[in-house]
Each structure stands twice: as C-alpha cells, then as structure tokens.
Amino acid sequence: MSKIRKRSQTLLEKNQQWIPGGVVSLNRKSDPNICFKSGRGSRVWDVDGNEYIDYQAGFAATFLGHNDPDVDTAVLKTIKDQAVLMGAGPTELEGEFAQLFCKSVPTVDKLQITTTGSEATYHAIRIARAVTGRDHIIIMQGGYNGWHNDVAGNVISNLQDVGPRVSPGAYPFDALSAGIPEQHKSLVHVINFNDLESVQYITKRFPVACIILEPILQNIGIVKPKKGYLEGLRKMADEKGFLLIFDEVKTGFRHALGGFQSICGVVPDLSTFGKAVANGYPMGVIGGKAAYMDYFIHEQKEKRVLIAGTFNAHPLTTVAAIATLKKLSSPQFNVYAHVERLGKMLEEGLNAIFSGYDKSFYVARQGSAYCVYFMDHAPVDFHDIAVHNDSAFDKAYRLKLIDEGIFNFPLPFKQGSISFAHTEKDIQETLEKTAAVVAALFSKRLQPI
Ligand SMILES: Cc1ncc(COP(=O)(O)O)c(C=O)c1O
Known part of the structure; x- marks a missing residue:
C-alpha cells in the first residue's frame, strides 16, 4: 500500500517558490518526492511520519549511522x-x-x-x-x-x-x-x-x-x-x-x-x-x-x-x-567486521529470495555497499548495465520496497549502504519485507524459497 506523502509534496511545492526546482542538490531529486525530517541509527523518518530502514545513508555518507x-x-x-x-x-x-x-x-x-x-x-x-x-x-x-x-x-x-x-x-x-x-x-x-x-x-x-x-x-x-x-x-x-x-x-x-x-x-x-x-x-x-x-x-x-x-x-x-x-579504528567497536557480517547476511538472503523466481538477477556487494542488478552477471562497465539491466523492473522493485518502509534511492542501479548502526534485526526485517515485495512483483514462481 502506498504511503501517505502529502506533507512531502506540500513542502516541495512551498520550497519551489524560492528554490529553483525545490531542491538544493539536483542529485537529491527523487521520484517519488520524499522529504525527510530526522534520522537515528539505521532509521529515517519523513515529514509525514513514515519510518524507513535506511540504505541511502545520505548518499553513503553516514557510515556509522545517523546521529552517531x-x-x-x-x-x-x-x-x-x-x-x-x-x-x-x-x-x-x-x-x-x-x-x-x-x-x-x-x-x-x-x-x-x-x-x-x-x-x-x-x-x-x-x-x-x-x-x-x-x-x-x-x-x-x-x-x-x-x-x-x-x-x-x-x-x-x-x-x-x-x-x-x-x-x-x-x-x-x-x-x-x-x-x-x-x-x-x-x-x-x-x-x-x-x-x-x-x-x-x-x-x-x-x-x-x-x-x-x-x-x-x-x-x-x-x-x-x-x-x-x-x-x-x-x-x-x-x-x-x-x-x-x-x-x-x-x-x-x-x-x-x-x-x-x-x-x-x-x-x-x-x-x-x-x-x-x-x-x-x-x-x-x-x-x-x-x-x-x-x-x-x-x-x-x-x-x-x-x-x-x-x-x-x-x-x-x-x-x-x-x-x-x-x-x-577502535577494536572495541570492530566496525568493519560488523558491517561485513550484515552485508553477507543481506547478500545471502537476497540471493535466496531471487533464486526462487524466473528472473535474471545479480547481487553485487563490497562490504557494506551492495546493489541488486536485474541481469545475469556481474557488471563490468556502464554499457554492460545499460544494455542488460532490466531498469523498469529495478525501479518498480525500489518503489515497492519504499512503500514497505525500506529506503533505497528510487533510481535503478543506485548503490545501497549498510551502516554500523544497522543490526541483524534490521537485515532480517529488510529480507522479510523484500520477500513479500518480490512475491507481489512476480507472477511466475519456480520453487519455494
Ligand atoms: C565518487 C564520488 N566522488 C565525488 C563526489 C562528489 O562529492 P560531493 O557531493 O561531496 O561534492 C561524489 C558524490 O556523490 C562521489 O560519489
């Protein structure tokens, strides 16, 4: 079910009166337009009060999590x-x-x-x-x-x-x-x-x-x-x-x-x-x-x-x-081991979900950064992606995830970012919601996940 985004829309319209296009970095413009209000740890909230597990991380900046x-x-x-x-x-x-x-x-x-x-x-x-x-x-x-x-x-x-x-x-x-x-x-x-x-x-x-x-x-x-x-x-x-x-x-x-x-x-x-x-x-x-x-x-x-x-x-x-x-750099926090563990858990979970369907996919990952491509191999360059990735499906997948409260930037093949603040519970919830989203997107299911 689509989330209510009335305040996001009003805010964009209001700001457009004084800011050309309503955004101060053109890269932030998104469809749908969502305006965020606050973030803590692995979560963000938009101005309509919707909560998301965040994989956008301020375009990959908040690696420790929001407001560490x-x-x-x-x-x-x-x-x-x-x-x-x-x-x-x-x-x-x-x-x-x-x-x-x-x-x-x-x-x-x-x-x-x-x-x-x-x-x-x-x-x-x-x-x-x-x-x-x-x-x-x-x-x-x-x-x-x-x-x-x-x-x-x-x-x-x-x-x-x-x-x-x-x-x-x-x-x-x-x-x-x-x-x-x-x-x-x-x-x-x-x-x-x-x-x-x-x-x-x-x-x-x-x-x-x-x-x-x-x-x-x-x-x-x-x-x-x-x-x-x-x-x-x-x-x-x-x-x-x-x-x-x-x-x-x-x-x-x-x-x-x-x-x-x-x-x-x-x-x-x-x-x-x-x-x-x-x-x-x-x-x-x-x-x-x-x-x-x-x-x-x-x-x-x-x-x-x-x-x-x-x-x-x-x-x-x-x-x-x-x-x-x-x-x-602190051994007390062991940041890189933590995000690698979560990254692996997410990668394995996504592979398990998508391999249940008749659709080409490839989960690419380096540590805490990942991307699901809808093509059958690891990408080697831009042309490879432009020719092979199913970008219409990619966009639909991202939109549905956003509706379920999982925020990846709604543009095909944009990277997702896990932060140190994410927990196994966050990844588990992400996978459960992803499984539901994917089930809704596919009609042809090959085998049980
Ligand atoms: C690889 C890379 N280089 C440079 C930049 C530019 O950085 P900034 O947006 O802080 O100017 C970005 C921003 O996304 C980037 O991803």
Missing part, C-alpha cells in the same frame, strides 16, 4: 567550547585530524581539507595538471567525481547520447550541466571502466595529465575492477607520466580504514575522500605523495596550486571526522 552518539558528543562539545570557526591561521584540530588520517591511509603522506568531495577532485586534477604541464584528463563513463567542469558528465547516460560500446576509443562528453565551455570538454576523454586498451588509445593521441576514477564504480551500483585492471593503470601511469588518482569519496573509509586501495594493493599518486570520513558532516580530503601535495605550499610561487575556502576544515566538521576515525 560519539560524533554528536564531539560536535556539541565544540559548540559549547565556543570554538566554531576562527578563520585565521592553523588549528590544533586540523593537525590532529591530518595526523590520524595519514596513519589510517598509508599512501597519504600529506593532505589538504575541503568542504566537499567535488572540491577534492577539482584540486586533485589541478595538481595533476601543474605537475605534468599537461591539460588532458581521462574519466570513466558511469563514474561520478563531482559537479565541476572537468567531471560533470557521463554518469548514467542515455545510450543514444554516448553510442554503443567502443574500444579502443572514447565516448562523447555527455554533459550533466549547461555552461561547460566546448574547449573544456575537448580536454576530457571518457572511456569505459575495466578497459585498458582505451587508456592506451587516448594517451597515444593526447598529452594526459591524469586519470581519475572510483576504484569501484559505486555511482552505478557496484562495478568491481577486473583482476589486473588497477595494476594495469598504475603501470601505464608510470610509463606515460600521468598521475593515477583514485576517487575514494564513496569507497574510502566504507570498505576499510585505508580505503579500497588498501584492499586492492594498488598505490595511487593522489586520492580524494569525503562522505564517510566525517559521518554526515561536510568534508572532502585530497591526499597522496608528498612530492605532489607540496604543490599546495603557499610560499612556492612558481607552480603553486591554490587551495582556499572560508569553511575548509570547519571545526564542527573536523571534530566529527576525528570522532569518526577514532571509532572506525
């Missing part, structure tokens, strides 16, 4: 101590955070702090251009690295706009935004994930400063790198003299304290982080080898890369990040 008590305590203390934004010189807090971070992510010798993940990727690309003296960059079809001119394109494209699979070669820049200069687009080469030949093809033709990619494509579900792919990129970067940038804004801290790079063992030149690092507070981080990060040194006039921002390392965010990193 340790993060809340740190933030509230900072307000009480009257230590909110002095705005001149360094602070003890940012130093403490940086030290903790560099200890957590071994490939990061030094770091800089921004307010968003987009700023972090912006700066990483700028450093790569300063270091190499080259302007061209490579990005992934199906990857998302933020909203700025270099990367705002080619996430969930229409196949009519980008054409069928090409390899070796590149896809047209499928802009997510008007206002990106044509000259700028000509510097950006879009290729498919897991395709080393296209990297060769582009680097032979253009002076490439960097390749920036999510080491797992998590903006189109969970698309894992094939064996040898990331290693191949590393080798090519060394041979051709471009920088390898891992955008770990989504994968970082969610899969391991050291990022996905600590799992795959490939060392990037630079990495970007955000989201889970501050558990819902706004922070981006760019970090990596000292030789590159030192381009940010203020006094180094020749090739200095500018970083600035009134709110960079805002004290409320920074204490939230310190509390988050402490909790993530």
Whole structure:
C-alpha cells in the first residue's frame, strides 16, 4: 500500500517558490518526492511520519549511522567550547585530524581539507595538471567525481547520447550541466571502466595529465575492477607520466580504514575522500605523495596550486571526522567486521529470495555497499548495465520496497549502504519485507524459497 506523502509534496511545492526546482542538490531529486525530517541509527523518518530502514545513508555518507552518539558528543562539545570557526591561521584540530588520517591511509603522506568531495577532485586534477604541464584528463563513463567542469558528465547516460560500446576509443562528453565551455570538454576523454586498451588509445593521441576514477564504480551500483585492471593503470601511469588518482569519496573509509586501495594493493599518486570520513558532516580530503601535495605550499610561487575556502576544515566538521576515525579504528567497536557480517547476511538472503523466481538477477556487494542488478552477471562497465539491466523492473522493485518502509534511492542501479548502526534485526526485517515485495512483483514462481 502506498504511503501517505502529502506533507512531502506540500513542502516541495512551498520550497519551489524560492528554490529553483525545490531542491538544493539536483542529485537529491527523487521520484517519488520524499522529504525527510530526522534520522537515528539505521532509521529515517519523513515529514509525514513514515519510518524507513535506511540504505541511502545520505548518499553513503553516514557510515556509522545517523546521529552517531560519539560524533554528536564531539560536535556539541565544540559548540559549547565556543570554538566554531576562527578563520585565521592553523588549528590544533586540523593537525590532529591530518595526523590520524595519514596513519589510517598509508599512501597519504600529506593532505589538504575541503568542504566537499567535488572540491577534492577539482584540486586533485589541478595538481595533476601543474605537475605534468599537461591539460588532458581521462574519466570513466558511469563514474561520478563531482559537479565541476572537468567531471560533470557521463554518469548514467542515455545510450543514444554516448553510442554503443567502443574500444579502443572514447565516448562523447555527455554533459550533466549547461555552461561547460566546448574547449573544456575537448580536454576530457571518457572511456569505459575495466578497459585498458582505451587508456592506451587516448594517451597515444593526447598529452594526459591524469586519470581519475572510483576504484569501484559505486555511482552505478557496484562495478568491481577486473583482476589486473588497477595494476594495469598504475603501470601505464608510470610509463606515460600521468598521475593515477583514485576517487575514494564513496569507497574510502566504507570498505576499510585505508580505503579500497588498501584492499586492492594498488598505490595511487593522489586520492580524494569525503562522505564517510566525517559521518554526515561536510568534508572532502585530497591526499597522496608528498612530492605532489607540496604543490599546495603557499610560499612556492612558481607552480603553486591554490587551495582556499572560508569553511575548509570547519571545526564542527573536523571534530566529527576525528570522532569518526577514532571509532572506525577502535577494536572495541570492530566496525568493519560488523558491517561485513550484515552485508553477507543481506547478500545471502537476497540471493535466496531471487533464486526462487524466473528472473535474471545479480547481487553485487563490497562490504557494506551492495546493489541488486536485474541481469545475469556481474557488471563490468556502464554499457554492460545499460544494455542488460532490466531498469523498469529495478525501479518498480525500489518503489515497492519504499512503500514497505525500506529506503533505497528510487533510481535503478543506485548503490545501497549498510551502516554500523544497522543490526541483524534490521537485515532480517529488510529480507522479510523484500520477500513479500518480490512475491507481489512476480507472477511466475519456480520453487519455494
Ligand atoms: C565518487 C564520488 N566522488 C565525488 C563526489 C562528489 O562529492 P560531493 O557531493 O561531496 O561534492 C561524489 C558524490 O556523490 C562521489 O560519489
């Protein structure tokens, strides 16, 4: 039965009078429109009072859960101590955070702090251009690295706009935004994930400063790198003299304290982080080898890369990040073991449910992040999903789950996120409701679950 969403609708209409489209991040626009009011642990409540088990997690940011008590305590203390934004010189807090971070992510010798993940990727690309003296960059079809001119394109494209699979070669820049200069687009080469030949093809033709990619494509579900792919990129970067940038804004801290790079063992030149690092507070981080990060040194006039921002390392965010990193690294909480256990339980349960029906499916998962595809194999890249995933069914499945109080973002092949606050009971309830939803969606049942 559809939930009542009258207040959500009224709120959108009211806000539309002053905010174009009614939302402040176009990525938040959803169909159906649901406006949320509060969140605690694994649950969220909308403005109509409906309760959901949440797998959206603020676009994967609240990895510890909504309003984690340790993060809340740190933030509230900072307000009480009257230590909110002095705005001149360094602070003890940012130093403490940086030290903790560099200890957590071994490939990061030094770091800089921004307010968003987009700023972090912006700066990483700028450093790569300063270091190499080259302007061209490579990005992934199906990857998302933020909203700025270099990367705002080619996430969930229409196949009519980008054409069928090409390899070796590149896809047209499928802009997510008007206002990106044509000259700028000509510097950006879009290729498919897991395709080393296209990297060769582009680097032979253009002076490439960097390749920036999510080491797992998590903006189109969970698309894992094939064996040898990331290693191949590393080798090519060394041979051709471009920088390898891992955008770990989504994968970082969610899969391991050291990022996905600590799992795959490939060392990037630079990495970007955000989201889970501050558990819902706004922070981006760019970090990596000292030789590159030192381009940010203020006094180094020749090739200095500018970083600035009134709110960079805002004290409320920074204490939230310190509390988050402490909790993530604490043996007392054992965060990664907990989410892996729940992830496995969810994956096995979903496999058991769907294997009872005559429908292709594939449950992709990395730790706490998962996605159910309606196709018969693990996806290798965007084109694979665009061609094979049953997106109409995917959307219907998500809508029905939302009606039952399980919130996954209502867009096909968007990733789901388990948090540390989820419990076995949450997963059990999710599976029971999923089984009921799936039974209602299918008419042809092959065998009992
Ligand atoms: C992989 C990745 N990089 C960068 C960004 C941009 O981060 P932000 O939204 O904080 O600007 C996102 C946001 O979803 C992301 O998923």
